Amino acid sequence: MATANRALVLVDIQQEYFSGPLEIQFPSPADSLPKIIEAIDAAEANDIPVVVVQHADDDEAPFFNPTLPGFALHPEIETRRTPAWKSITKQYGSVFAGTDLLEWLKNNEIETVTLVGYMTNNCIISSAAEAEVHGIAAEVLSDATGAISIGNDAGYVDAKTVHTTLMALMNSNFAAVEPTDIWIAALSDGHGLEKDNLPASAMSGAQRFSS
Secondary structure (H helix, E strand, C coil), X not given: CCECCEEEEEECCEHHHHCCCCCCCECCHHHHHHHHHXXXXXXXXXXXXXXXXXXXXXXXXXXXXXXXXXXXXXHHHHCCCCCCCEEXXXXXXXXXXXXXXXXXXXXXXXXXXXXXXXXXXXXXXXXXXXXXXXXXXXXEEEEEEEECCEEXXXXXXXXXXXHHHHHHHHHCCCCEEECHHHHHHHHCCCECCCCCCHHHHHHHHHHHHCC
């Protein structure tokens, strides 16, 4: 495994996701938030910089409105925030779009972002996919992220299926996916997590599900 110069990126750990129609459903916030805290504590113990991201809409929007309580970081995150953390406000799914994150990463010679937070099915996958475009390696902590159930004209999918499917998808190409404890263990030797690749994932999938 290659040596990783990382930043831990806390994606939209905002009150919107802890109650109401956008409440994270799998893994539940009761399970994922403690894992996020573990990742923060491990990052700070290993001198890994932390980036905190908040999604913002306009002052008339029903969600992520900066004037409403749902915009705020969860108290468990806010109370840990320090002046050393890089703070970003974004308007798009990806943490890179319309922000100065890429410039900050390059200025600090950081080549890997570790993504935790919400939602798996929106900002996490969007950020992991865009990282590839910029030559940034991505890691996603599977138990420190979370998804919602979704339904629309194209179909209905429960949150567990959404989350587990996207974890497998990201690990096939866009990001190395592991639980938080494996990531913490990798910090001690400075190594990056290993992801699969699309051909290997395709062959394994075909072998598993061939009739």
